[in-house]
Amino acid sequence: MSGDQYTQVRRPVSRIAEKVLGWLSWIFFTIINHHYDVYRTSFI
Secondary structure (H helix, E strand, C coil): CHHHHHHHHHHHHHHHHHHHHHHHHHHHHHHHHHHHHHHHHHHC
């Protein structure tokens, strides 16, 4: 009984956390790639 309630509460939270982590990783990689391009062009 308590296990079912736990999964019902847990599922939407993990789904939101999954979206947030996906956005954060996308933004992080975008910033890293941008800085890498800036450094690469500045060295040339």
